[in-house]
Amino acid sequence: MKRINFWIISVALIFMMGCSQQAVSSQLVEKQEFVTENFTTHGGENIAEVRVGWEAYGELNKAKDNVILITHFFSGNSHAAGRYSESDPFPGYWDAIIGPGKAIDTNKFYVISSDTLVNQEPNNPKVITTGPASINPATGKPYGLDFPVVTIRDFVNVQKLLLESLGIERLHAVVGASMGSLQALEWSVAYPDKVDRMISVIGMAESDPWTIATLQQWANPIMADPNWNNGNYYGAQPPVAGVTQAVMSITLQAQHPLIFNQLNGASSASEKEPMHNIRNNFVVIDQLNAAAAARATYADANHILYLVRANQLFMAGHGESLEAGLSRVKAATLFLPAANDLLLQPYLAQRAYNILKQQGNATEYEEIQGPWGHLDGVFTISSKAEKIREFLQ
Amino acid sequence: MKRINFWIISVALIFMMGCSQQAVSSQLVEKQEFVTENFTTHGGENIAEVRVGWEAYGELNKAKDNVILITHFFSGNSHAAGRYSESDPFPGYWDAIIGPGKAIDTNKFYVISSDTLVNQEPNNPKVITTGPASINPATGKPYGLDFPVVTIRDFVNVQKLLLESLGIERLHAVVGASMGSLQALEWSVAYPDKVDRMISVIGMAESDPWTIATLQQWANPIMADPNWNNGNYYGAQPPVAGVTQAVMSITLQAQHPLIFNQLNGASSASEKEPMHNIRNNFVVIDQLNAAAAARATYADANHILYLVRANQLFMAGHGESLEAGLSRVKAATLFLPAANDLLLQPYLAQRAYNILKQQGNATEYEEIQGPWGHLDGVFTISSKAEKIREFLQ
Numbered sequence: 001m002k003r004i005n006f007w008i009i010s011v012a013l014i015f016m017m018g019c020s021q022q023a024v025s026s027q028l029v030e031k032q033e034f035v036t037e038n039f040t041t042h043g044g045e046n047i048a049e050v051r052v053g054w055e056a057y058g059e060l061n062k063a064k065d066n067v068i069l070i071t072h073f074f075s076g077n078s079h080a081a082g083r084y085s086e087s088d089p090f091p092g093y094w095d096a097i098i099g100p101g102k103a104i105d106t107n108k109f110y111v112i113s114s115d116t117l118v119n120q121e122p123n124n125p126k127v128i129t130t131g132p133a134s135i136n137p138a139t140g141k142p143y144g145l146d147f148p149v150v151t152i153r154d155f156v157n158v159q160k161l162l163l164e165s166l167g168i169e170r171l172h173a174v175v176g177a178s179m180g181s182l183q184a185l186e187w188s189v190a191y192p193d194k195v196d197r198m199i200s201v202i203g204m205a206e207s208d209p210w211t212i213a214t215l216q217q218w219a220n221p222i223m224a225d226p227n228w229n230n231g232n233y234y235g236a237q238p239p240v241a242g243v244t245q246a247v248m249s250i251t252l253q254a255q256h257p258l259i260f261n262q263l264n265g266a267s268s269a270s271e272k273e274p275m276h277n278i279r280n281n282f283v284v285i286d287q288l289n290a291a292a293a294a295r296a297t298y299a300d301a302n303h304i305l306y307l308v309r310a311n312q313l314f315m316a317g318h319g320e321s322l323e324a325g326l327s328r329v330k331a332a333t334l335f336l337p338a339a340n341d342l343l344l345q346p347y348l349a350q351r352a353y354n355i356l357k358q359q360g361n362a363t364e365y366e367e368i369q370g371p372w373g374h375l376d377g378v379f380t381i382s383s384k385a386e387k388i389r390e391f392l393q
Numbered sequence: 394m395k396r397i398n399f400w401i402i403s404v405a406l407i408f409m410m411g412c413s414q415q416a417v418s419s420q421l422v423e424k425q426e427f428v429t430e431n432f433t434t435h436g437g438e439n440i441a442e443v444r445v446g447w448e449a450y451g452e453l454n455k456a457k458d459n460v461i462l463i464t465h466f467f468s469g470n471s472h473a474a475g476r477y478s479e480s481d482p483f484p485g486y487w488d489a490i491i492g493p494g495k496a497i498d499t500n501k502f503y504v505i506s507s508d509t510l511v512n513q514e515p516n517n518p519k520v521i522t523t524g525p526a527s528i529n530p531a532t533g534k535p536y537g538l539d540f541p542v543v544t545i546r547d548f549v550n551v552q553k554l555l556l557e558s559l560g561i562e563r564l565h566a567v568v569g570a571s572m573g574s575l576q577a578l579e580w581s582v583a584y585p586d587k588v589d590r591m592i593s594v595i596g597m598a599e600s601d602p603w604t605i606a607t608l609q610q611w612a613n614p615i616m617a618d619p620n621w622n623n624g625n626y627y628g629a630q631p632p633v634a635g636v637t638q639a640v641m642s643i644t645l646q647a648q649h650p651l652i653f654n655q656l657n658g659a660s661s662a663s664e665k666e667p668m669h670n671i672r673n674n675f676v677v678i679d680q681l682n683a684a685a686a687a688r689a690t691y692a693d694a695n696h697i698l699y700l701v702r703a704n705q706l707f708m709a710g711h712g713e714s715l716e717a718g719l720s721r722v723k724a725a726t727l728f729l730p731a732a733n734d735l736l737l738q739p740y741l742a743q744r745a746y747n748i749l750k751q752q753g754n755a756t757e758y759e760e761i762q763g764p765w766g767h768l769d770g771v772f773t774i775s776s777k778a779e780k781i782r783e784f785l786q
Contacts, residue, residue: 043668043669145671145672147671149667149668149669149670149671151668206662207661207662208650208654208661208662209653209654209657209658209660209661209675209677210645210648210650210653210654210657211650212660212662212675212677212678213645213653213657213677213678213681214645216675216678216681217610217641217642217645220614220638220641221613221614221617221638224614224617224618224634224635224638225617226619241617242617245613245614245617248610248613249610252603252606252607252610255603257601257603257604257738257740260602260603260606261601261602261603264602264603264606265602267602267605268599268600268601268602268708269599269600269601269605269705269706269707269708270708270711274542274702274705274706275436275542275544275706276436276542277542278538278540278542278698278699278702279538282602282605282609282705284602284605284606285605285606285609288606305671306671309667309671312662312667312675313662313667313668314662315661315662315663318663342735345650347650
């Protein structure tokens with residue numbers, strides 16, 4: 001029983017790592033690298049060299065005007081669809097809606113996706129990113145906390161340079177889930193003349209104090225781990241315990257009790273071991289720990305801190321007010337929050353939609369119904385496939 | 394601005410520590426001590442001596458049949474109403490509904506409330522409790538993790554001994570919020586012939602895996618603090634950082650964004666300091682930290698771990714199933730969850746209500762509407778004052 005349950009939660013976590021529920025046959029994709037130099041951050045700092053990974057599905061047309069950019073979520077990466085090899089057990093996380101004939105139809109569109117700056121998993125062989133774990137050319141050592149604070153605008157600006165390197169000047173659409181939705185919205189605010197359509201899935205337009213504080217709960221266990229050592233752990237024992245706790249919190253908060261209780265039905269208040277001794281854990285805690293520890297092997301503690309900060313600092317446009325930022329949007333916009341989301345609750349997307357509507361934007365709002373909570377933006381996205389297809393026409 | 398906000402959140406936290414919103418004139422109350430020896434826990438262990446504090450409001454009648462027991466929440470204590478001295482800035486946490494002429498009318502009822510075992514704040518001069526910080530008579534040193542795991546049933550059994558010491562054999566009602574609701578329900582299951590009415594406010598009947606995992610997030614930072622030292626920190630540096638993080642999580646999860654964003658409106662995604670340097674915090678984080686650190690001075694780390702465990706282990710009746718447990722209830726029951734509660738969500742109380750209704754119990758269910766979330770069970774309880782008054786007739 002314990003083993004079956006562990007298997008279920010492991011599969012669920014593998015899904016979260018960037019795969020899809022549907023075992024459809026997927027196209028093969030190749031991870032590529034983009035390099036740019038002397039990148040100036042939104043905060044005015046210089047990064048000597050930025051490297052990020054990217055991949056694409058479908059064909060770029062001659063006019064280079066059939067491009068859809070997919071922007072990834074907090075613990076995700078560029079792998080939105082397809083498989084890297086025939087033997088890959090799972091395709092990219094949105095394979096259910098990206099592919100030939102699918103909602104985001106690669107027979108029509110050139111769909112491109114890149115790893116962000118400060119990606120959570122610099123140690124994942126399939127991720128290419130630049131962040132505190134990267135070598136600072138000025139010292140020959142990892143940046144650590146000397147890496148500048150980066151924002152969602154910086155993620156967007158790296159993507160813009162990548163697209164320009166391919167001769168792409170305009171996006172048919174930009175689509176992202178969770179932190180990806182922040183990038184999608186920021187694209188339409190920062191470069192209103194370059195974006196025709198924007199889809200925000202399980203997203204927000206501005207971090208409010210509750211969200212800032214909730215995200216901080218992911219940073220705190222890392223900074224509390226003595227091995228973190230103010231960010232100077234490269235070449236030493238990294239803060240694995242802190243990262244594991246952070247990943248555990250992320251996993252838990254991304255799920256609604258409806259699904260969490262189903263996946264962890266082997267655990268209950270009546271377990272004998274935790275009754276016998278305060279040192280014993282409930283089955284669900286051991287399983288969450290084990291899954292998070294496995295997940296933590298690819299993660300970098302400082303990268304998680306920088307990702308948390310980028311999300312906390314997000315206000316679309318990074319200007320005087322959210323209203324001022326959103327007033328720049330020319331793209332048609334579609335907001336798809338998840339009704340049961342306990343992390344980025346629907347009121348956040350609703351607020352952006354209300355402002356845009358009042359400003360006369362062609363904006364739409366629909367809630368995803370599902371048992372997953374925040375993760376409905378990944379696992380229940382098929383329920384909005386037709387809506388997405390229609391919006392992209 | 395920062396100072397005003399800090400003041401607001403401090404007051405909010407003081408409320409959470411066991412006070413009420415209403416600055417009504419309150420009766421003076423006196424904290425008393427109850428001692429019992431050779432207490433056998435539900436798990437079959439022996440505690441040589443149990444001491445708990447208690448207090449009462451109103452007069453016990455001759456028949457001793459006008460008794461209402463109030464059971465306290467996780468971070469609370471016996472101080473449900475009144476003031477200890479004229480100069481006390483705040484009365485007990487439910488003073489809005491307990492007092493002469495109020496919903497729980499002390500002109501009619503003898504209202505009694507006690508500190509639980511393993512109370513969060515053994516270092517609070519107004520709390521008397523027995524737990525891991527207490528001296529183990531077998532060793533002359535604090536129990537630490539040698540203290541047996543205790544359950545909500547044990548909290549109830551200590552209260553039963555206290556009541557018996559006063560000659561009280563039957564309860565007109567037992568009423569509790571949050572962890573207090575667990576005790577209230579357990580009273581009606583364990584001693585169905587002694588309880589006539591039960592009110593569960595922001596409560597549940599059984600910890601499900603999601604709740605077990607969520608509560609564990611309060612234990613994890615304590616166990617991750619090197620000063621915790623497997624529970625052996627008495628006479629040494631206690632794990633203050635871990636306790637502070639635990640208290641911060643409790644504070645945050647007990648509030649809905651509706652109120653949290655109001656109280657912390659001075660903080661925003663546009664703050665300059667967190668943009669300049671990754672080491673700088675948002676205002677809201679500094680304020681949460683400061684308030685939690687202040688709160689942590691009275692708390693004991695091991696006591697929090699034991700409280701978490703008691704809540705995680707809760708299934709009404711501690712028997713074969715929740716249905717079997719609830720089938721023993723003879724009391725009329727009233728469930729008052731908070732509509733916006735993100736911690737013990739309304740589905741938990743709804744489940745207990747549904748089972749009791751199906752079993753033919755005289756049960757009622759109403760949701761508290763308010764901006765606080767879980768804390769609506771304390772701060773918005775006045776909105777259910779008439780319902781409570783009527784139910785207690």
